[in-house]
Amino acid sequence: MKILPLVLLVLGLAAAGGAVWFRTVPDDPETWHVDPLTAAKPATPNAALVRPEGGDRAAPVYPVTPEALAEAFDAVALAQPRTSRLAGAPGAFFMTYVQRSALWGFPDYISVRILPVEGGATWAAFSRSRYGHSDLGVNAKRLADWQAALEARLAPPAS
Secondary structure, eight states: OOHHHHHHHHHHHHHHHHHHHHHHSOOOHHHHOOOTTTOOOOSSSSEEEEOSSSSSBOOOOBSSOHHHHHHHHHHHHHTSTTEEEEEEEGGGTEEEEEEEOTTTOOEEEEEEEEEEETTEEEEEEEEEESSOSOOTTHHHHHHHHHHHHHHHHHSOOOO
16 A cells, blocks of 8 residues: 555656646647748648638638737637737738637647638638547637637627
């Protein structure tokens, strides 16, 4: 019975070390700032791709300028918990964000491109996990949630 406390201590230290590692692992913009229009979706089920063609789905067209959509998208993304911009800028119409999970701090990367189209602007995004085989739908849900927040932000004021 004297070994059980030692095993629990080792497991606790390993868990704490893992949490520190995942929260402090460097995020290389050269690796993660990728164009969602040309990105190849991995064979693993830990990514979601929104783009006009060849993705999981297409985003709607918003009756705003690309500049307005880029600023609104950036504001929505940065308002999310544990999210920061890793690369790019709204003025370039191309941004990559990193969002970390609450418990372990696992990083997910979300690359977004704003696209001018007839009638306004739309967006393409590639959201993917850095670690793990499956994300249990987290990346697809994130993009759907961000889209809902974007639509609420861009909705005309009620009269």
